[in-house]
Amino acid sequence: MHMIAWRLSNTGMEEGSGTPVTHYASTYVNDHVGFWGCIKTFPSDFVVTEINMHGQLVNEIATDCLPKSGGTLSDQSRSCQRDSKRLRLSPSEPCIEEYFREQDGDVHCPSEVLHSVVEEGEEHSLKKVRECYHDKAETLDSLLDQTVREQLHQFAYSVKDMWNFKSEPEVFSTEFSLGPIPKKTVRASLHGAIRQEYPFLATITKSGEIVVRANQDYQELCKLVSEEEASGFLKFLDAKLENSKFAFRPDGNKEHRKKVHHFLNKKFGKLVETKSFPDSEHKVVIMVRFREKNGYRKKTNAGNREKEEIYTAFTLQKENLETLEAISYLSSELGVLPSDFSYTGIKDKKAVTYQAMVVKKVTPKRLKELGIIIGGKRLGLSNIHSVNQSLRLGQLQGNHFAIIVRDLKLHSNDCHGNLKERVYEAMEKVKKNGFINYYGPQRFGQGQNIHTDQIGLALLNEEMVKAVKLFFTPEDSDDPVNKAKKYFLETEDAKGTLAMLPDFKVRERMLLRALNRYGLNHEGCIQGWLSIPHSMRIFYVHAYCSKIWNEAVSYRIKTYGTSVVTGDLVFSIEDNESCSPSDKVHVITSEEEMANKYTINQVIIPMAGYSVQYPTNKVGEWYHERLARDGLQMGHFRLPALQLNVPGCYRHILKYPHDLSYSFLENNGKDLTPGGDCFQDSIFSLSVSFWLDPSCYATVCLGEIMKCDL
Known part of the structure; x- marks a missing residue:
């Protein structure tokens, strides 16, 4: 049972606004005492390193695993791990790409190309799928x-036996459960292993249990092709190997091929595309490949030839700099737009951070040249290589944190405690019980006069002029940027302000250019916001939604504690990408509450948006009232004028630090962990290391550990 401790992180009020400065009332789920310390005394005290989708720290990617040209980060990992088992045609067969254009109808290709296609498809494709996953039985056994x-x-x-006696597909009610499997990584391994060994079965996750059912798609496909082909195709589909293709056996019956094409496109058309290739014996091979992702290829104006976009991936190291500010600077130096950069998430400002990025329209050579020029200017570029697509937000496994907490002390009301014991107790409690998954203060512009969520609310209320003025609200310092902002608010002179702003303030300059052209009015401000890249515009709206989520989770815990109650939300189906987020949500029933079927770490709270499902208990009522106070309705998260849509999502109440470790240091860096009890003096610091899932905040985790504001 979790213990709950309450503390209001800040009760101050904004002058004249009546709105609390704080973005949430800090709630703790552990009953330890904690301790006091300082973080981010220096940027190097807080090192954040992104973990890519293959579990690699992005500043430690081996250079021999980087693709020489083309290829994505996923390509690089797979090529290092299982290149000999990749299901693909030889690179010396470009004709296949050339002929794989139209969605239906047959095409003709030279016999030498046909031979390659048939040989790979008929004799090798099924075999290679089996070879690539020959160890799945061993995985199941383990x-x-x-x-x-x-x-x-x-x-x-027994499922196969039932099918053997039936001529038409049926929906079987029979299911088999493997029982509770708490670890998501283990569940993911089991999903793949089961579907590879038994492609005629389908698997889903229900409340932490893997449930196995008959795969109706397999039975329907078996009415059109052989069982071996159906099994091979579904294994190919489940493997999702990039650049792989699958070929069915040659088929001389055009009407039959049409049925196969129709079935594949109807059932799997969002994932794959199909094409027919004739052979010399007047039979035709149906070839299947995964659809290209958006942005992978771009057609030129000359004919129908396709030209690949230039994408260059790199690891960005920055120190004491915002991610968006770093992008603005790089885009200015490279002569491209900020929107040409893609990344998986925003990283801390007062820190040393490493994150993966991709930039369009810039070659690796040019980026390397810039890296040499800017070296030592709080920015660094490494692991520069060609890829074939942009990154997406959230496309990472998490972030690793290496943090120094300086000047350790007991809390002022903890006169008789032992500092070493307090630290040990705190670490062990948070390892076991986790922490409330709040959005951290840096999400809202920590220490700024105007928080990003305030701009987001103005945008949602379509108060465009107000949003612009909030955007240009200066900080208390008197540097050139803040001087320019003060001048703009006093004079509304966009052209004069442009002359005062440094070149690297790309967002501000783009907005000012539009205001100079269209004027500081409602329509002019809309044009100003539209001049800023979409990822930057929506950042402000997301900040507002994050603030509401923080308040909602505090209300939820205050109202119901850590008990799971009727009306709470949990994910009902996991590991099934074909389901929309709302389809995965299950509302807790009174019977489930009585049976204690779920625990608090399974409960999710929605991020406000137009398509999310809200809890049916007091938390759902709270959302209605809270949004109404800000002049918003539940569905008020579409902004056509700004080309912004916020469907919403879900976020777990609790999260846990992974691989949490720590050691005591003298302030000169000497490790003191091995012995001694003399830890009361403030000369001691704490080195803490852990990693968190995406969109989790280390400052929030540390706040739970230390029980103090950070």
Whole structure:
């Protein structure tokens, strides 16, 4: 049972506004005492390193794993790990790409190309899929105990036996559960292993349990092709190997091929595309490949030839600099737009951070030249290489944190405690019980006079002029940027302000150019906001939604504690990308509450948006009232004028630090962990290391550990 501690992080009020400065009332789920210390005394005290989708720290990617040209970050990992098992045609067969254009109808290709296609498709494709996953049985044996493994095998072939006696597909009510499997990584391994060994089965996750069912798509496909082909195709589909293709056996019956094309496009058209290639014996091979992702290829104006966009990936190191500010500077130096940069998330300002980025229209050579020029200017560029697509927000496994907490002391009301014991107790409690998954203060512009969520609310209320003026509200310092902002608010002279602003303030300059052209009025401000890249515009709206989420989770814990109650939301189906987020949400029933079926770490709170489902208890009522206070309705998250849509999403109440470790240091860096109890003096510091899931904040985790504002 979690223990709850309450503390209001700030009760101050904005002058004249009546709005609390704080973005949430800090709630703790652990009952330890904690301790006091300083973080971010120096940027190097807070080192953040992104972990890519393959579990690699982005500043430690081996150079021999980087693709020489083309290829994505996922390509690089796979090429290092299983190049010999990749299911693909030889690179010496470009004709296949040339002929793979139209969505339906047959095409003709030279016999030498046809031979390659048929040979790869008929003789090797199924074999290579099996080879690539030949160890899945061993995986099942290692992940499941013998009894469950045998029961799964019996269930699988009972399904096949039922199908053998039926001529039409049926929806089977029969299911087999593997029981609770808490770790998502283990569940993911089991999903893949089961579907590779038994492609005629489908798997889903229900409340932490993997449930196995008959795969109706397999049975329907078996009415059109052989069982071996159906099995091979579904294994190919589940493997999702980039650049891979699958070929069915040659088929001389055009009407039959049409049925196969129609079935594949109807069932799997969002994932794959199909094409027919004739052979010399007047038979035709149906070839399947995964659809290209948006932005991968771009058609030129000359004919129908396709030209690949230039994408260059790199690791950005920055110190004491905002991510968007770094992008603005790089775009200015490279002569491209800020929107040409893509990244997986925003990183802390007062820190040393490493993150993956991709820039369009810039070659690796040019980026390397810039890296040499800017070296030592709080920016660094490394791991520069060509890729074939942009990054997406959230396309990472998490972030690793290496943090120094300086000047350790006991809390002022903890007169008789032992500092070493307080630290040990805090670490162990948070390892076990986790922390409330608040958005951290840096999400809202920590220490700024105007927070990003205030701009977001003005945009949502379509108060465009107000949003612009909030955007240009200066800080208390008297540097050139703040002087220019003060001048703009006093004079509304966009042209004069432009002359005062440094070149690297790209966002401000783009907005001012539009205001100079269209004027400081409602329509002019809309044009100003539209001049800023979409990712930057929506950043402000997301900040507002994050603030509301923080308040909602505080209200939820204050109202219900850590008990799971009727009307709470949990994810019902995981590891199924075909489901929309709302389809995965389950509302807790009174029977489930009585049975204690779910725990607090499974409960999710919605991020406000037009398509999310809200809790049906007091938390849902709170959302209605809270949004109404800001002049918003539940569905008021579409802004056509600004080309912004916020469907919303879901976020777990609790999160846990992974691989949490720590050691005591003298302020000169000497490790003191091995012995001694003399930790009361403030000369001691604490070195803490852990990693968090995406969109989790280390300052929030540390706040739970230390029980103090950070």
